Amino acid sequence: MFTESQFTVIVGAGPTGLTLARQLDRHGVPYRIVEKSAKPFDGSRGKGLQPRTLEVLDDLGLIERFLAAGGDYPELLAHLPNGGTHRFRLDEQHAPTPSVPWPNMLMLPQWRTSELLADGIPVEFGVGLTGFTPIDGGVRVTLDSGEIVDARWLVGADGGRSTVRKLAGIGFEGETHEQERLFIADVRLTGLDRDHWHVWPGEGRAFRLGLCPLPGDGWFQLTAPPSDLSPAELVAAVDPSITVTEVGWTSEFRANMRMASRFRDGHVFLAGDAAHVHSPAGGQGLNTGVQDAYNLGWKIATGDSAVLDTYQEERLPVAASVLGISTRLHRRHAEGADDAMRRDDPVLRQLSLHYRGATLSAEHRPRPGGVRAGDRAPDAPLRDGRIFDRLRGPHATLLAFDWSTPLPELTVPVHHVTEAAPIYGVDRPTLLLVRPDNHVGCATHDAADVVAYLRRFRL
Incomplete structure (x- = not known):
């Protein structure tokens, strides 16, 4: 017979899994958090923290550290084919109000977000999950080390290719546009100011190259359509006076917009990218995952299955709505809309998301x-x-x-x-x-x- 402990196994130590670990930690719920990768993620990837996420970080006692490490989104500087330039912003800067103390998105590379969230959290790196089976009152988890762990709850926060989701047999519905891809790299370089997010348009409304300065120690996030060129060659092609001196993390994004058919299966939960994957347009994915964990953590602490049912009731509609928003923004990019880079829709700040009409409301x-x-x-x-x-x-x-x-x-x-x-x-x-x-x-x-x-x- 399984004990009444709320012991939880968290699979995945990205921002979602780490936020959940912090929630469980402060509620006094025992847990283990395992991460298949041998070391922490070291790329910039999701670099924008929305105002509602900043409020979550304040509640977790971390806001000052995040504000000190991050920075405002810079003005964009478009280098036009005719030699001219054009300055614009994704969104205007908003002044704090009595009800919204952090009204603007904070730029922070994802590796740094994870590092700050992981401080004091006992992540087990190099440990993956290979299987699990239901047991009376919980779930029996098998790790790739051969260790078998009995837990009350299992949470898959293990990304878009989630092993937990696949083993649970939960559908991942949506679409992938293989032809819509984007190359991303973290680079150091010389010959370019760090006061602007530099973009080089191509012919017509096409996008050629972007270089966004990241807060911290001199890195830029490079974005470009896929090609056979190296990061240094991509940069030299738009401006030979700029020299790439170092290349860090690289990746190729493909347009993948999907959502799990359910977020709970008995004693198993999905959160973050394991439950929903988004276009990066609008900076919604990482933020939605953090708030999944923020919602789920205190409910696990209650130990009440009816309360835990409300996790899916509340978060699945939110994820569906956010997925729709990010997909619409992505389509505007793909279609070359004049305002494709604007991010001034207040919904993107995630302050208006609510659970009206749900069981707990x-x-x-x-x-x-x-x-x-x-x-x-x-x-x-x-x-x-x-x-x-x-x-x-x-x-x-x-x-x-x-x-x-x-x-x-x-x-x-x-x-x-x-x-x-x-x-x-x-x-x-x-x-x-x-x-x-x-x-x-x-x-x-x-x-x-x-x-x-x-x-x-x-x-």
Whole structure:
């Protein structure tokens, strides 16, 4: 008979798996995280962290380290075939507001994101999964070392070619456009300023070469259509005065847009690229994976199978929506649209993603305010800090607006935050119970609803 421990095996130590490990760690859930590669990933790949992901990093206590390591997206400088130049931005810079402290995407190469997330996490490199079988109350995992591990939960965060997904027999539906490919490389070079993201258009609306300066120690991310030329030859072809001095990670992206048919199969879960793969257009893939893990971690900690069912209920529609957005952006690139590089759609910042109407979203008010059950809990200034200061940590939190009636004894911290009422759209005594992933779970004018919610969902 399997024990009641929530012991979890995480397969894959990219940003998704590492975020999940951090979530489990702070909830006190035992886990192992294994990574088939012998060493950490060393490429730039997904280099943009969206505003909602920055809020997740704040809750995990990492935001200052990420802000110090990353930087703003630079202005693009197009080197035109006629010798002229044209400057433009993917999106305008947005000023922080009381409810959105980090309104802009942060540029940070993926290897650095993983490094910061991995600090203090006991990743087992060079260890892969070869099989698993259901057992009473859990799953028996076989590692490629021959070791057999019994776990309550198995999470596949092992990328688009996920072994966990394949062994679980979960379909991966969508399409691959073999003819739509992009060469990517990390390069060092001389003869080019680092103040701009340099692009060289080709004939008509074709794309020829891009060189984006990465925060840190002098690397650029090179992007170009596939060819037989080396990175140095690609650069020399557009400007012989630029010299490539070093080539690091290289890869060839192919247009692959797919999503798993389900995110849970008994005691097995999928997250990140194992569950959904996106075009890099719009910087959505890595961010969606991090938020998958942020959603799943606290639910594993409850040990409640009904709560864990809500992982798929909440995240699968979000992934489908995000996949649609990134696919539309990709199509604009492929078709050479004039505005193909614009990234000014507010949806891309992922602050508006919500779980309204889902099982864990209990909206009891006859006239809901602007922030409803299922929504992200926005920040707001308080007399002695900020809302995010109150929410930070693995616990659920009760926000009491203009509440003077004595509350029953509760299992969560209570904060009276009347001054935040305008941002939350609250105009009468109201209780908002915020889940551990900082989405509003219960919104009510009756404390009995909060008590019932906490009991039902083991918070």
